Amino acid sequence: MTTPRRPPRTGFLVSQLGAFAAARFAELIKPAGLTPATAGVLRIIAMEPGLSQRELATRLGSVPSRVVVLVDSLEGAGLVSRTRDPADRRHHRLDATDAGRRVLGTLRTAAETQSRDILEPLEPEEREAFSAIVAKLAAAHGLDPDVHTGYGRKDAGDAARG
Amino acid sequence: MTTPRRPPRTGFLVSQLGAFAAARFAELIKPAGLTPATAGVLRIIAMEPGLSQRELATRLGSVPSRVVVLVDSLEGAGLVSRTRDPADRRHHRLDATDAGRRVLGTLRTAAETQSRDILEPLEPEEREAFSAIVAKLAAAHGLDPDVHTGYGRKDAGDAARG
DNA sequence: TATTGTTATACTCTATAACTATA
DNA sequence: TATAGTTATAGAGTATAACAATA
Numbered sequence: 001m002t003t004p005r006r007p008p009r010t011g012f013l014v015s016q017l018g019a020f021a022a023a024r025f026a027e028l029i030k031p032a033g034l035t036p037a038t039a040g041v042l043r044i045i046a047m048e049p050g051l052s053q054r055e056l057a058t059r060l061g062s063v064p065s066r067v068v069v070l071v072d073s074l075e076g077a078g079l080v081s082r083t084r085d086p087a088d089r090r091h092h093r094l095d096a097t098d099a100g101r102r103v104l105g106t107l108r109t110a111a112e113t114q115s116r117d118i119l120e121p122l123e124p125e126e127r128e129a130f131s132a133i134v135a136k137l138a139a140a141h142g143l144d145p146d147v148h149t150g151y152g153r154k155d156a157g158d159a160a161r162g
Numbered sequence: 163m164t165t166p167r168r169p170p171r172t173g174f175l176v177s178q179l180g181a182f183a184a185a186r187f188a189e190l191i192k193p194a195g196l197t198p199a200t201a202g203v204l205r206i207i208a209m210e211p212g213l214s215q216r217e218l219a220t221r222l223g224s225v226p227s228r229v230v231v232l233v234d235s236l237e238g239a240g241l242v243s244r245t246r247d248p249a250d251r252r253h254h255r256l257d258a259t260d261a262g263r264r265v266l267g268t269l270r271t272a273a274e275t276q277s278r279d280i281l282e283p284l285e286p287e288e289r290e291a292f293s294a295i296v297a298k299l300a301a302a303h304g305l306d307p308d309v310h311t312g313y314g315r316k317d318a319g320d321a322a323r324g
Numbered sequence: 325t326a327t328t329g330t331t332a333t334a335c336t337c338t339a340t341a342a343c344t345a346t347a
Numbered sequence: 348t349a350t351a352g353t354t355a356t357a358g359a360g361t362a363t364a365a366c367a368a369t370a
C-alpha cells in the first residue's frame with residue numbers, strides 16, 4: 001500500500017460536523033418558532049412568491065402531505081399565507097407575509113452566527129479556504145441550502161441511486 | 163458593513179454536505195444490514211470489549227432503552243454477544259463476535275468509498291487541505307466519529323446549552 | 325434502597341393511501 | 348377522468364416511565 005496508516009475518517013467527520021452545524025442552527029432559530037425544515041420552506045416561498053404546494057413538494061423532493069404539515073406550521077405562525085388561485089381553485093398560492101419577511105432577517109442573523117460558531121476554531125486563511133472548498137463540494141454534489149428533507153439534493157428523485 | 167454581499171451560507175452548506183455524507187454511508191452499509199447508528203455501536207464495542215450497556219449509553223449520550231434496541235439489532239445479526247457478568251449478574255458484557263470483527267473490514271471499506279465519493283470533485287491539494295481542516299474542526303468541537311445519536315459530541319450531556 | 329437492563333408507552337418526523345374539491 | 352390539496356394511517360427513530368432482576 002502507498003498511503004500511511006491514517007484511517008479514512010474524513011467522511012465520518014463531515015457527517016458529524018454537518019449534524020453539529022444543523023443542531024446549532026436549529027437551536028438558534030428555535031426561539032423564532034422555526035425548525036430547519038420550516039425555515040428552508042419560508043426562504044423558498046419568499047424567493048418564489050405564488051408557488052403552489054405541489055411545486056413546493058417537487059422543489060423539496062418531498063410529498064404533498066408533508067408540505068401540508070410544513071405550510072400549516074408557517075401559516076399558523078402567521079409567516080406564510082395560503083390563497084386559493086381564482087384561475088384554478090384547486091391551487092393554493094403560497095406567499096410570505098410581512099411578518100414572514102421580517103423573520104427572514106432573523107434567519108440571516110442565525111446563519112451568520114452558525115457559520116461564525118462553526119468556523120471559530122480556524123485561522124482566517126483556513127476559514128477562507130474551507131468556505132471555498134465547501135462551496136465547491138456543495139455545487140459539485142448538487143446540494144441546495146434550503147432543502148432540509150433527506151439530504152437536500154436539488155434533483156431529489158434520484159436519492160436511492162448511487 | 164465591511165464585508166461584501168456574499169451571504170453566510172457556509173454553515174448551511176456544511177449541514178447539507180454532512181447529511182449527504184451520512185446518506186452515502188448509510189447506503190453503502192445497508193447491504194450489510196447496518197445503519198450508521200448500529201455501525202458506530204459495533205465499532206465502539208469492538209474497541210472496548212466487555213463494555214456494559216449502561217457505559218455504552220453514556221458513551222453515546224443516549225439512554226439505556228435506546229441501547230437495548232441497538233444491541234438487539236446487532237445481537238440478532240450475530241455481530242455482537244451479550245454475556246452476563248458473573249461478578250455482577252446485573253451487567254451485560256458486550257463483545258464483538260468473529261462475524262462482527264469481519265464486518266469491521268466492510269465498514270472500513272465503506273468509509274473509504276464514502277470519503278472518496280465526497281472528495282472526488284476536489285484537486286489533490288484541496289483534498290489534503292479540506293481533510294486537515296475538517297479534522298481540526300471536529301477536534302475543536304469535540305465530535306466523535308462513532309456517535310451517530312444527536313450530533314455526536316463526546317460530552318453528550320451538554321447538548322442543550324450553547 | 326440503588327443499579328442494570330427491559331418493556332410499555334408516547335412523541336416526532338416522514339411516507340403511503342384514501343378521500344374531497346375542483347377542473 | 349385527472350389534478351391539488353387534505354386527512355387517516357403507519358412506520359422509523361428516540362425518548363420517558365414503569366418494571367424485574369440483582370446487588
